[in-house]
Amino acid sequence: MDRIKTEELSGAEIVIRCLQAEGVDVVFGYPGGAVLWIYDELFKQDKVRHVLVRHEQGAAHAADGYSRSSHKVGVCLVTSGPGLTNAVTGIATAYMDSIPMVIISGQVPTHAIGEDAFQECDTVGITRPCVKHNFLVRDVKDLAMTMKKAFHIATTGRPGPVLVDIPKDITVNKCEFVYPETVSMRSYNPVKKGHAGQIKKAVQLLLEAERPMIYSGGGVVLSNSSAQLIELVKRTGFPITNTLMGLGAYPATDEQFLGMLGMHGTYEANMAMQHCDVLIAIGARFDDRVIGNPAHFAQNPRKIIHIDIDPSSISKRVKVDVPIVGNIPDVLDDFLKLIKESKTKNIASWWKQIGEWRGKDCLKYDRKSKIIKPQFVLEKLYEVTGGDAFITSDVGQHQMWAAQFYKFEKPRRWINSGGLGTMGFGLPAAMGAQMANPGATVACVTGESSIQMCLQELSTCKQYRLPIKIINLNNKYMGMVRQWQQFFHGNRYSESYMDALPDFVKLAEGYGHSGLLIDKPADVEPALRETFKRKKDLVFLDFLTDQAENVYPMIPGGKGITEMILSEDL
């Protein structure tokens, strides 16, 4: 272990020094008794900036959005008890989508642990199922190493949130500070290279494929391997689809891109998934919202290659033929080397078939509508921002329309909660994205129900002058819930109508921002153009949209990937 400096520091100072050593430039947090000494040390320095949120859920989501939009670790800091429990939703959200985050939580003093002390909770126990790993620091001497391990574990292998719980007395106690430069753990050694024999087998399958299909997911975004993916697709000439989490890893406007697949994926992507003869899955986990019923999926046998760094993702829901455990960029580099010397089969007839499926135009909607169609707003949002904005989203219909209609050209531009599906994610995640990308265009696509779940963060946006553009697709319904009730519960709209909505324009103004209500299709584009010219202001755009609109295509729960409900218009 190399020593960079030796001096006696308090635990609180050590925490800050560790963050500095890790190059952390911003921490999202909220103070309280157990973390007062840490806040005191934050105050005394200016390398690590602190963003004061208005609710700890916001802190976790903001750290998450910061990470997703930048590939850096997101850090958040919360106090013991309610501070931590408020953050749990945000931690679980990051866990489900494998986002590298470090959460520092205060804890009651070591001697009080287990005595139902004021603001005590079993943080390690509560968060265990929703973190990659967590630690309770029991001795200030372990603090620096624990912090080092936390960052190491969060960022390597399959990334994820790691929590460090620090009792208050540990933040006061002193010890010599040495920040370890390296860390080695005999119990934790994620692989990098894929098995050469398996890779050879996989490449052979690809070369022999007559109806090949590439299916890539969040893993490509997380591992920054978009360039290798594009090269693979271009060199092979194969069709490609992305999961909700993988959007942007392959440019959406390219003709080899079939759109998103899955529950609300395109007709062509889902048909090609079912009818291909060789499928290669890259950093995608065969989620139930993606392949639907696995028994139905298995009805058309195909050879499946699966690249994932986490062996537990492989053959979990779908049995695969060629598993490759490894880090995507390393594995794809090996693929590309092997493919270079060889030729793939002529797949013109497969492309012809795909062209026919594409001909269905499954995302068609009524463009002449007198009421604003949500799809129209997103198409215009794409045009006005040149496809280059960071788009965060909440959860619901608006999320699916954003995924379908905003054409993401680059990775890390599409930031949404896929695995946990957390309403309230959008606004704080946008704060994180804006903090990580000052000067960039950041928009939050949301719904009137979702936005109310973390609305208080409008105040944070004011304090830190975060010029986020809020695109509220206001259908006065929990639209996604209403859609399921329409399809599967006999139109009984039980508790899905959002009554007593606030005047969002006034509300934005109340927080010191500006807002605009748009209720005519003709006003959509001008409003967007005006808004995105305002580089310094947060603008809340409240679009009154068609209340009855549904997201199509849709695979009903439990159905097969090709058993899609298509729009009535088709």
Next chain:
Amino acid sequence: MRHIISILVENEAGALSRISNMFSARGYNIESLTVAPTEDASMSRMTVVSVGSDEIIEKITKQLNKLVEVVKVVDLSEAEHIERELMLIKVRAGVKEREDVKRMADIFRGRVIDVSDSTYTIELTGDGAKLDAFIQALDQSTILETVRTGASGIGRGNRILRV
């Protein structure tokens, strides 16, 4: 099928709950679980007996390996192995029953380790089936208390699990 899984795990606070949590959170079954430190005090060895299809057991070993504190995992049932469990059983042993109980214990190579006016406590090791058989062989109405450790397992011959 019944599988016996051996786990080497860092001897850290919370490691045991992390492992047992994983089983309950994912709905995997635990028939028995034993744990104690090894010759290297920084590491514990755990034996879990679980019942499930090969597919489920593969998922279990993958999930175990994924836990940061887990150093190594082996499904002992995949090859030759030895399995032992310890049972302490207290039975009523008044003057009438004493001789029978003692004889039965001898047949099963058990040892009487505690005696009182009216009870015998017997120590018995073996695989689970042998312990079951002993319980069956006793007059059921004489059994006062049983304590079983759950199975511990080790590979045969050169099959060694260590870091």
